[in-house]
Amino acid sequence: MxxxxxxxxxxxxxxxxxxxxxxLREAGLAEQHAAISGALEHLLASGGKRVRPAVSLxxxxxxxxxxxxxxxxxxxxxxxxxxxxxxxxxIDGSLLRRGIPTLNAQWSPAATVLTGDYLFAxxxxxxxxxxxxxxxxxxxRTLMIIINGEINQMFTSRGQAEREDYYRxxxxxxxxxxxxxxxxxxxxxxxxxxxxxxxxxxxxxxxIAFQIMDDILDFVADEGRLGKPVGSDLRVGLFTLPVLCYMxxxxxxxxxxxxxxxxxxxxxxxxxxxxxxxQSRAIDTAQAEARAYVARAxxxxxxxxxxxxxxxxxxxxxxxxxxNL
Amino acid sequence: MxxxxxxxxxxxxxxxxxxxxxxLREAGLAEQHAAISGALEHLLASGGKRVRPAVSLxxxxxxxxxxxxxxxxxxxxxxxxxxxxxxxxxIDGSLLRRGIPTLNAQWSPAATVLTGDYLFAxxxxxxxxxxxxxxxxxxxRTLMIIINGEINQMFTSRGQAEREDYYRxxxxxxxxxxxxxxxxxxxxxxxxxxxxxxxxxxxxxxxIAFQIMDDILDFVADEGRLGKPVGSDLRVGLFTLPVLCYMxxxxxxxxxxxxxxxxxxxxxxxxxxxxxxxQSRAIDTAQAEARAYVARAxxxxxxxxxxxxxxxxxxxxxxxxxxNL
Numbered sequence: 001m002x003x004x005x006x007x008x009x010x011x012x013x014x015x016x017x018x019x020x021x022x023x024l025r026e027a028g029l030a031e032q033h034a035a036i037s038g039a040l041e042h043l044l045a046s047g048g049k050r051v052r053p054a055v056s057l058x059x060x061x062x063x064x065x066x067x068x069x070x071x072x073x074x075x076x077x078x079x080x081x082x083x084x085x086x087x088x089x090x091i092d093g094s095l096l097r098r099g100i101p102t103l104n105a106q107w108s109p110a111a112t113v114l115t116g117d118y119l120f121a122x123x124x125x126x127x128x129x130x131x132x133x134x135x136x137x138x139x140x141r142t143l144m145i146i147i148n149g150e151i152n153q154m155f156t157s158r159g160q161a162e163r164e165d166y167y168r169x170x171x172x173x174x175x176x177x178x179x180x181x182x183x184x185x186x187x188x189x190x191x192x193x194x195x196x197x198x199x200x201x202x203x204x205x206x207x208i209a210f211q212i213m214d215d216i217l218d219f220v221a222d223e224g225r226l227g228k229p230v231g232s233d234l235r236v237g238l239f240t241l242p243v244l245c246y247m248x249x250x251x252x253x254x255x256x257x258x259x260x261x262x263x264x265x266x267x268x269x270x271x272x273x274x275x276x277x278x279q280s281r282a283i284d285t286a287q288a289e290a291r292a293y294v295a296r297a298x299x300x301x302x303x304x305x306x307x308x309x310x311x312x313x314x315x316x317x318x319x320x321x322x323x324n325l
Numbered sequence: 326m327x328x329x330x331x332x333x334x335x336x337x338x339x340x341x342x343x344x345x346x347x348x349l350r351e352a353g354l355a356e357q358h359a360a361i362s363g364a365l366e367h368l369l370a371s372g373g374k375r376v377r378p379a380v381s382l383x384x385x386x387x388x389x390x391x392x393x394x395x396x397x398x399x400x401x402x403x404x405x406x407x408x409x410x411x412x413x414x415x416i417d418g419s420l421l422r423r424g425i426p427t428l429n430a431q432w433s434p435a436a437t438v439l440t441g442d443y444l445f446a447x448x449x450x451x452x453x454x455x456x457x458x459x460x461x462x463x464x465x466r467t468l469m470i471i472i473n474g475e476i477n478q479m480f481t482s483r484g485q486a487e488r489e490d491y492y493r494x495x496x497x498x499x500x501x502x503x504x505x506x507x508x509x510x511x512x513x514x515x516x517x518x519x520x521x522x523x524x525x526x527x528x529x530x531x532x533i534a535f536q537i538m539d540d541i542l543d544f545v546a547d548e549g550r551l552g553k554p555v556g557s558d559l560r561v562g563l564f565t566l567p568v569l570c571y572m573x574x575x576x577x578x579x580x581x582x583x584x585x586x587x588x589x590x591x592x593x594x595x596x597x598x599x600x601x602x603x604q605s606r607a608i609d610t611a612q613a614e615a616r617a618y619v620a621r622a623x624x625x626x627x628x629x630x631x632x633x634x635x636x637x638x639x640x641x642x643x644x645x646x647x648x649n650l
Contacts, residue, residue, distance in 0.1 A: 036473065118476065125466055128458055128461040136453040139449070148354055150439050154436060155360055
């Protein structure tokens with residue numbers, strides 16, 4: 001299925017994706033400082049898969065939005081995503097992302113803060129190029145949700161081991177941006193409110209599936225492919241779905257109890273828990289949970305005619321839950 | 326003139342300013358983290374004079390913009406201003422602003438970065454409440470100009486002693502936001518492009534005058550009123566207009582030469598230069614230069630009918646160049 005998918009995407013929105021790439025690299029200001037252009041080039045070259053732009057572009061094509069506006073939207077979504085990563089990596093002290101040095105690994109904290117700010121501004125400017133006030137509003141509200149989620153995570157999320165907290169966290173962190181990528185793609189067309197809602201549901205559900213798979217990879221991927229150490233969430237005290245599934249089957253696990261009671265992030269315990277989770281059926285259970293989200297996303301697409309764009313959006317969901325495994 | 330001015334403002338836009346204050350304090354998200362609300366309350370209580378909102382509100386009233394949209398715009402401008410201050414203070418390590426502890430004096434760098442980000446998002450959301458795509462675009466481009474200016478300042482501005490650099494810097498830092506406050510106020514009405522341009526000129530010129538006066542106060546105000554040490558710009562290697570005026574009259578000053586050649590920020594030299602500038606006619610010369618900008622701002626207002634709102638905008642310019650002196 002995956003090779004078919006990439007061929008489909010290339011045929012369907014290859015030119016749009018190229019236009020997005022060009023727009024991302026376009027200078028924002030005529031007098032933009034060379035350091036910003038350099039940082040942006042470095043960030044964009046580190047190889048995101050542009051899955052969020054693909055969601056916006058396919059949605060706009062499905063519903064008949066103006067292609068030029070769709071390209072601005074898609075670039076705006078990817079720029080916003082990049083901006084949040086810049087500040088995230090600074091805050092977490094991450095030195096690698098996708099195996100490539102982060103900005104904060106090379107620059108001062110001050111320069112990193114300002115570069116992230118500039119990318120936020122540029123993302124907002126790209127969003128304004130869609131010509132849609134509703135897109136702008138959805139865009140800025142999503143940024144609020146993402147940042148509010150990070151503040152929650154900083155102040156209160158460590159050591160939370162409830163599914164409700166987990167799903168609230170990954171909605172804020174990841175699914176909210178997929179949701180707006182799809183919703184705003186619909187807002188660019190003359191689609192009615194029910195269609196906009198259906199696309200928002202699609203985006204949210206595939207976004208949740210995407211993040212669950214990311215959290216699974218944090219256990220099972222090898223570090224070379226991951227570009228960072230495994231078990232990174234547990235190291236900072238965050239419980240993700242694979243651990244929660246493991247806990248369902250092992251409610252009295254001593255290592256888990258230790259992590260939750262004063263030894264949060266202890267490297268020896270984390271290493272043992274990572275191994276235990278990998279050996280258990282928790283990975284399969286978590287993946288099945290991700291697949292259920294994709295099924296809900298695909299059900300939301302039934303609102304629309306069954307054409308190549310709808311099929312590509314459905315395939316994208318399948319791809320998210322199979323990627324790299 | 327100042328007491329008359331404040332009475333005018335109160336009569337003319339007192340209710341609008343109250344509505345702006347309420348909007349600034351309104352939670353952005355239903356589930357907004359308490360830490361954000363607390364930080365916002367602290368920041369807003371530290372007593373800005375709301376001069377930027379006043380520019381937007383008076384412009385909208387002058388040109389007949391929808392009052393509700395004008396209130397959203399004015400709140401958005403003040404929120405953007407506040408957000409930039411949060412990151413500025415963090416980057417500069419400033420512990421006091423207007424005599425009140427900064428956010429970074431009390432919080433971790435990470436929490437301060439995220440709070441600033443949230444305020445940027447909230448500012449964008451408030452701007453989207455104006456319902457104007459052109460306002461959103463002008464807003465995001467201004468944020469890019471401000472941040473690009475800070476990056477320039479970080480990488481290249483120290484020890485620059487040319488008027489051209491100085492004016493470029495204060496345009497980015499201060500005047501660009503006044504310019505958009507006035508321009509966007511005009512965009513909310515059905516005013517034609519010439520009117521929008523005239524208001525943009527007004528905002529830019531009073532903004533420059535405002536910053537020149539701020540830079541003069543950095544020399545002549547007492548530290549209690551200033552809420553921070555005098556000479557703070559020179560301490561970090563930034564040459565502002567009073568020093569540039571002093572250098573015009575004293576081209577061979579040894580202390581200035583030392584600051585420019587390897588002893589940038591030296592506290593003893595800075596203290597001597599601050600005294601020398603204060604005793605010289607440089608302060609008067611700089612203030613006259615600020616007054617010339619106000620005169621240009623007032624000339625731009627001749628485009629409009631001479632009513633109470635236009636007079637208040639003109640008075641505001643006079644107020645900027647007389648404040649606290």
